[in-house]
Amino acid sequence: MTGQRAVIVGASHAGAQLAASLRQEGWTGEVVLVGDESALPYQRPPLSKALLAGKSTLEDLAIRSAAFYAKQEIQLLDATIKSIDRTAGHLVLGNGESLGYDKLALCTGARPRRLLVPGALLGGVYYLRTAKDVELIRGAASPGRRAVIVGGGYVGLETAASLRALGLDVTVLEATGRVLERVTAPEVSAFFERIHRDAGVSIRTNALVEAIAGDTQVREVFLSSGESIPADFVIVGIGVEPNTELASASGLVVDNGIAIDDRARTSDPGIVAAGDCTSRTMASHGRRVRLECVPSAGEQAKVAAATLCGKAKEITALPWFWSDQYDVKLQIAGLNTGYDEVVLSGDPRQDRDFTCFYLRHGVLIAADCVNRPRDFMLTKRLLAQGAPLLGRAELVVPDLTDIRG
């Protein structure tokens, strides 16, 4: 591999990890990490939390220092990619130049889903995915101003908490009957609605946005019920879409994400992919799943690097997630898709710490742990071991420590 060049497209979590892992796996050739944001690869989860709340700076969020990339001889290239020529083995950059590769990794990530209603292009309508987005929102977020957040998912709720901390008047509009509808049990949704209402956020469920009105800047948001909500600015957080255009234009298989196998290989075995842009068949689900999650991006990137170095590693790790809102730290282990039963430890109606375990056919598959790091670590460990698979009887014991190991 000496004298060869590995090119990684996308300089975010997956890309940065892939570059570092290539060196750890013994890649001695060139490594070029291509990104279209000028900053060093940075962590995205804190954008809606610490960065928005002004508790940290973009520099604090760098995944690794500039010195690391220099010492590891990882070249950071600020460029966009127009196309991949797989036959010739090169990329065409935005400026028309070409960049040859011997090995290629796609870490193109995801972009926010756009709100498609009249007025969505007015000034003061923001999305939150990049540091640049946060800079714009911070410019608008002075105390006392009215923010309307479209979407009651994690990004929307974290943003609501951060803006409340900055002293803004915050309304969250959720199109379905409850916040976090896609990802948690009703009990957990009700908990998050409670803590946000206690913090002074107005949460509106079954609230469908019909239009945004204003001259050049947002002035109000119209709902399908006919109501209007005054707004100084709007933040849209209604999910993401994978960036797969580059892959599909070059003929790679895309199926709700760039299709990869357990070794992070795309349909072209010489090209790997990792992160939010990928989909992979999960044995537990029997179908392709696209995860939007940092730990999964890191895991896929490590495996992808090993694959490029000719080593056989497989993606096995269990997905997990976290979210910080006010004094509440939510940690999620596993995927609850297809659950048919929940077991609660603690009372989400009045406590600020509880765990919601998800079972399928009587077996533990995931847990939402609210201010319960111990339950989180235990669940993560039990799920990773694959055994013992716990049912309701074991989970309702008063202290889970009793069933460790």
Next chain:
Amino acid sequence: MAVVMFVSHDGETHTASLDAGQSLMQVATNNAVPGVDGDCGGEAACGTCHVIVDPQWSERVGLSGPDEEQMLAMNPEREPTSRLSCQMAVCDAWDGLTVRLPEFQM
């Protein structure tokens, strides 16, 4: 130059220079020390930056706080001087610090 030593489970030592103001997890990842993942970026949310502080140093660097404690409680490799290195802000006085790494970051 102040340095810290990371000793892997199988006894390999990686020496890294201490940059005051960073967390010990950042020192490890910025110096490509294998065996410290730091998946959550320093939020004490994942538990993948577990280190075991040389007992001779534990008084100077301190023991785990309540949040760390909860994260470490279920870890089978946990020892009395276990810490999450993302919660350890390094300073030059830590020159010569030695920490051991567990076999697995969970």
